[in-house]
Amino acid sequence: MYRIRFHGRGGQGVKTASRILGRAFFKEGYDVQDAPRYGAERRGAPIFAYVRASRTPIHERGIIQRPDCIVVVDDTLMPVPAAAILQGCEQKTLVLIISDLPAEKWTHRLQIQGKVLCLPKSVAGKGSPLLWGMACVGAVTRLLGVLSREALTDALRQELVTLDSAAAEQSSSTALQYFDKMAATQIVIQESSPAAATTYTSPRWLDMPMEIGPQTAPAIYAGATSEKLATGLWRTQRPIIDYTVCNRCWWLCSTFCPEGAIHVDSEGFPQIDYTHCKGCLVCLVQCPTHAIQALPEQEASRLSGEEK
Amino acid sequence: MQRELLTGNGAAAWGARLARIEYLPAFPITPQTEIIETLSQWIDSGEMDCRMVTMDSEHSMITAAGAAAVTGVRACTATSSQGLLHGMEMLYTVAGWRAPFVLINVSRGLAAPITLEPDHNDILSARDSSCIQLHCSTCQEVVDHMLIAFRLAESEEVRLPVIVNLDGFYLSFTREVVQLPDPQAADAFLPPYPSSSSLRFRAHEPVSAGVAVLGGSTYSYFRYQAHLASLQALPRYEKICLDFANIFGREYGPLEEYRNEDAQYVFVMIGSYATKAKQAVDSLREAGWKIGLVRPRMLRPYPEAPLCAALQGKKGVAVIDQNISMGKGGILYTELKSALYGHPGAPLLASFIGGLGGRDIKEEEFFEMATVLKQASATATPPPPRLLYTEEEMREMRALQTIAGAIPTVQGESR
Numbered sequence: 001m002y003r004i005r006f007h008g009r010g011g012q013g014v015k016t017a018s019r020i021l022g023r024a025f026f027k028e029g030y031d032v033q034d035a036p037r038y039g040a041e042r043r044g045a046p047i048f049a050y051v052r053a054s055r056t057p058i059h060e061r062g063i064i065q066r067p068d069c070i071v072v073v074d075d076t077l078m079p080v081p082a083a084a085i086l087q088g089c090e091q092k093t094l095v096l097i098i099s100d101l102p103a104e105k106w107t108h109r110l111q112i113q114g115k116v117l118c119l120p121k122s123v124a125g126k127g128s129p130l131l132w133g134m135a136c137v138g139a140v141t142r143l144l145g146v147l148s149r150e151a152l153t154d155a156l157r158q159e160l161v162t163l164d165s166a167a168a169e170q171s172s173s174t175a176l177q178y179f180d181k182m183a184a185t186q187i188v189i190q191e192s193s194p195a196a197a198t199t200y201t202s203p204r205w206l207d208m209p210m211e212i213g214p215q216t217a218p219a220i221y222a223g224a225t226s227e228k229l230a231t232g233l234w235r236t237q238r239p240i241i242d243y244t245v246c247n248r249c250w251w252l253c254s255t256f257c258p259e260g261a262i263h264v265d266s267e268g269f270p271q272i273d274y275t276h277c278k279g280c281l282v283c284l285v286q287c288p289t290h291a292i293q294a295l296p297e298q299e300a301s302r303l304s305g306e307e308k
Numbered sequence: 309m310q311r312e313l314l315t316g317n318g319a320a321a322w323g324a325r326l327a328r329i330e331y332l333p334a335f336p337i338t339p340q341t342e343i344i345e346t347l348s349q350w351i352d353s354g355e356m357d358c359r360m361v362t363m364d365s366e367h368s369m370i371t372a373a374g375a376a377a378v379t380g381v382r383a384c385t386a387t388s389s390q391g392l393l394h395g396m397e398m399l400y401t402v403a404g405w406r407a408p409f410v411l412i413n414v415s416r417g418l419a420a421p422i423t424l425e426p427d428h429n430d431i432l433s434a435r436d437s438s439c440i441q442l443h444c445s446t447c448q449e450v451v452d453h454m455l456i457a458f459r460l461a462e463s464e465e466v467r468l469p470v471i472v473n474l475d476g477f478y479l480s481f482t483r484e485v486v487q488l489p490d491p492q493a494a495d496a497f498l499p500p501y502p503s504s505s506s507l508r509f510r511a512h513e514p515v516s517a518g519v520a521v522l523g524g525s526t527y528s529y530f531r532y533q534a535h536l537a538s539l540q541a542l543p544r545y546e547k548i549c550l551d552f553a554n555i556f557g558r559e560y561g562p563l564e565e566y567r568n569e570d571a572q573y574v575f576v577m578i579g580s581y582a583t584k585a586k587q588a589v590d591s592l593r594e595a596g597w598k599i600g601l602v603r604p605r606m607l608r609p610y611p612e613a614p615l616c617a618a619l620q621g622k623k624g625v626a627v628i629d630q631n632i633s634m635g636k637g638g639i640l641y642t643e644l645k646s647a648l649y650g651h652p653g654a655p656l657l658a659s660f661i662g663g664l665g666g667r668d669i670k671e672e673e674f675f676e677m678a679t680v681l682k683q684a685s686a687t688a689t690p691p692p693p694r695l696l697y698t699e700e701e702m703r704e705m706r707a708l709q710t711i712a713g714a715i716p717t718v719q720g721e722s723r
Contacts, residue, residue: 022483026313034313035482059587061478061580062668194587195671197595203673204699211716215709218421222713 001054002191003064004140006133007085008073009236011043013133013171016159017073018049020137020175023155024147025053033058044234044279046083060194067093069189070114071140073132075099075121076297078110080233089114094189096139098132117143117187119178121298129236129298134171138178145188152179227276231259235279238300243269245291253283253292314486316479316580319447320386320412320472321346322486323454325356326494327410329384332360333372337391338424339476340414344386366395370411374402374469377409378517379509380502382458384409388476389416389430396433403438403469403534405518408461408501410454411439411469415579416476417665425666426475428579428631432639438534440470440541441608443578445564447484449605450474452558455489455498459548462501465540477666478580489556497555538609545606562611564603565618567593571600573681574619574655575674576644577628578604581663585628588674599678604640612647619648622655624685626677630663637661637693656685662696669696 004021008014015036022034036049050064066088075097077083089095093114097106103116119135141152156175160168215221241253248268261277262270272283284292295303314322320343324332332351334344350356363369366387376383387395392413399411413431417423431441442457444450450472457470474480489497509515521527542562549560566586568574575585582603592599602618602625604611619625629638636642641659648654658681662669673696684691709715 019483023313026485031485032313033482033484035315035477037477058484059583059590061482061583065668065670194591197588197591197597197675197678200672200675202676202679203670203696205676205694206697206699206702208695208697213716215714215716219714220712222711225711228711 001052001056001058001060001194002069002144002189003050003052003067004069004071004189005048005050005064005067006071006073006136007046007048007077007083008133009043009077009129009234010038010045010047011236012073012129013131014047014073015049017071017133017137018051020152020155020159021051021140022053023159024141024151025051027151027154028147030055031058033061037063042234044236046077046080046234048083054191064088066090066192066195068192069094069096069140069143071136072097072099073136074129075101075106076233076301078106086110086112092190092192094143094187096136096143098136115187117185129296131171131174134174135178138175139182140189141175142179142182143185143187143189149176149179152176230275231278232273232275235274235277235297237279237281237294238274238297239272239277239279239281239284239292239294240300241270241272242291242293245289246270246287247289247291249288252286252288256282256286258282310488310490312486312488313483314447314451314488315342315481315483316444316447316450316474317342317414317481318346318483319450319486320414320454320474321350322488323451323472324384324410324412325350326451326489326491327382327384327455327458327498328495328500329356329358329382331373331376331381331383332358333363333369333376333383333385334360335363335366335369335387335391337366337388339416339480340386340388340391340412342480343412343414366391367398370395370398370402373409373411374398374405374407374518377402377407377461377469378405382409382462382501384412386412386414388414389418392430393418393433396437399434399439399469400437401518404530406467406534406537407469408458408467409469410457410461411471412454413471413473414476414480415473423665425477426579426630427664427666428473428629428639431471431473432631434471435608435639438468438538439608440466440468440538440545441473441606442470442545443473443605443607444479445578445580445582445603445605447479447482447486448558449560450479451486451488452552452556452560453605455494456545456548456552456560458498458501459551460541460545463544463548466537466544468534468537468541473579475580482580487556487558493555497552542606542609542611560605562604562606562614563618564601564605566601566603568600568602568618571598572623573597573599573678573685574622574625575599575601575628575677576603576619576625576640577601577630578607578640579630581628581630581669584669584671585674588671588678591671592675592678597678610643610647615644615647616651619644619655620651621653624656624658624681626658626660626681628660628662628669628677630661632661632664641693656681656688656690658684658691659693660696661693667696 030053033052038047156172254262261273373383373385415426417427461470553559627641
């Protein structure tokens with residue numbers, strides 16, 4: 001059975017990519033299961049989706065624990081613990097990442113056990129994050145080695161039917177372009193067998209102790225716990241204040257910020273807390289002097305030298 | 309018959325469409341909403357001839373479905389979790405009216421705390437409502453059981469609401485390969501409602517449905533009739549499944565038995581997680597185990613005789629409950645124990661609680677449950693109930709509690 005897990009952000013076509021791959025397998029006569037999993041249903045928030053495909057009926061269900069291939073549509077998610085991207089990654093696992101960094105960097109930085117293959121952002125989908133999912137599904141379909149270009153073409157047509165024709169065409173051509181591009185690599189995603197009952201590791205079950213007091217209720221007693229969640233990682237667009245244009249009105253952007261992520265310093269200038277700013281851009285709309293501009297997050301982090 | 313890739317929600321919507329429902333009262337809730345969205349698109353595009361009404365709550369929604377059904381209209385509706393609880397008052401009421409409609413429940417754990425993912429405490433809260441309960445484990449079963457459910461609900465000797473249950477996420481949002489029944493074959497299987505002897509609303513022949521009854525004697529008659537009708541739904545369901553198999557070639561029944569014939573050990577569970585148990589059975593069989601799965605599809609009426617027959621002479625049975633009755637334990641375990649009480653040769657039962665609020669049950673946990681079961685059977689000592697919960701999960705819990713400023717005091721050792 002093939003087990004493939006896609007990770008990305010809401011809006012990058014992660015669910016669509018999984019459906020296209022599922023459909024391509026279906027066209028080739030496989031038994032198929034594909035499903036998305038999301039928490040916060042919001043653009044920019046981490047989501048993942050997975051595909052199982054087999055020549056025999058599939059009984060496995062739910063999140064894939066031991067993937068044959070992990071696809072990372074957005075490399076800014078790699079270090080986010082909550083995204084759990086490398087969960088179940090083994091030596092035989094292929095990790096396909098849309099990233100401008102060389103594969104060895106990722107292998108070294110995150111101690112990745114499997115093979116790593118990087119597709120440069122600048123090329124993938126002509127730099128638009130919205131097309132990265134399409135680049136990935138095209139590449140994966142080819143790397144499996146068992147799916148035809150025709151099956152992918154058919155799957156794209158059926159799964160992109162809700163898009164307008166220009167967007168569907170752009171998505172399809174990106175996927176097919178990456179299918180073709182992968183012909184040059186020798187890498188093949190290997191399918192694997194189910195877990196064996198002879199060699200399993202026993203789960204470390206715990207006898208649940210009885211605990212007393214109001215602390216056993218699902219309540220949060222400590223204040224300001226949401227500070228600990230770096231919601232800034234959800235951001236796809238970054239608001240940037242041009243302080244030469246800001247007239248220090250001192251309240252508009254900070255008051256309208258729904259996240260409370262803008263505070264005003266002692267000189268009356270607003271300061272954005274990028275750890276928590278989700279990039280909704282309400283501030284940009286409110287600013288009367290147009291002192292706030294938006295930059296795509298990737299570009300902003302490159303310009304500010306955050307990306308190594 | 310057309311092969312398609314459908315989610316559980318898509319399969320439920322197709323089932324309602326093939327059943328040619330005429331009325332769809334609706335109220336949204338995750339993870340069920342996609343069913344209503346799909347049906348509303350078909351109604352909007354003219355592919356379905358059906359009246360859809362968005363209601364103010366599940367309470368009104370179930371009332372409307374029941375009212376339509378008793379006046380001779382084929383009605384369907386859908387909900388999940390808190391929505392089912394909110395409509396609960398009327399669920400009992402319309403079942404008391406003997407209203408034959410189909411309610412799709414997409415299982416999701418109950419609040420508080422909140423979860424979007426599945427367990428069966430929502431549907432089991434409707435256990436004593438007189439509604440028939442059919443539990444699906446694949447998208448194929450969902451579409452097929454929609455047709456079966458209407459036949460069952462509308463049959464003269466049953467006349468009760470039927471709940472078709474599917475798990476949120478694991479079925480609702482999971483696409484699988486489905487053989488879509490051919491519309492003509494579906495029509496042949498499911499005749500139009502109502503049949504000639506049914507109540508049909510006519511303005512010149514007024515009938516009062518759901519009239520008040522005061523007093524225990526008359527009340528007892530009606531309540532016991534509903535009980536007898538529910539019991540009758542078991543043989544009726546078996547008969548309908550035979551008809552279904554004749555037309556569509558897929559066989560169903562109150563129980564699914566998977567590699568159970570020569571099994572010494574058995575997993576018992578309901579819903580979509582049961583397919584995971586099938587995978588575990590295959591792996592364990594490969595390792596030399598004689599083990600199988602018995603999965604009730606029908607939970608109300610309770611398939612007592614089939615279950616006793618399927619488990620007769622087994623060494624041990626692991627009941628995996630994706631629910632919990634606080635102060636008692638797993639509901640399937642409790643019910644199975646009562647069914648087997650006093651039966652000579654009844655197997656040893658072991659109770660496991662797992663998959664609450666969508667928590668996964670991993671392959672190695674099935675293997676471990678089998679091992680625990682085998683050891684317990686060897687010594688004829690039932691093990692204490694076991695919550696599937698690991699030390700690692702507890703560590704993560706403690707980390708969250710530290711952030712929340714809530715480290716509880718440990719009070720002795722218990723379960």
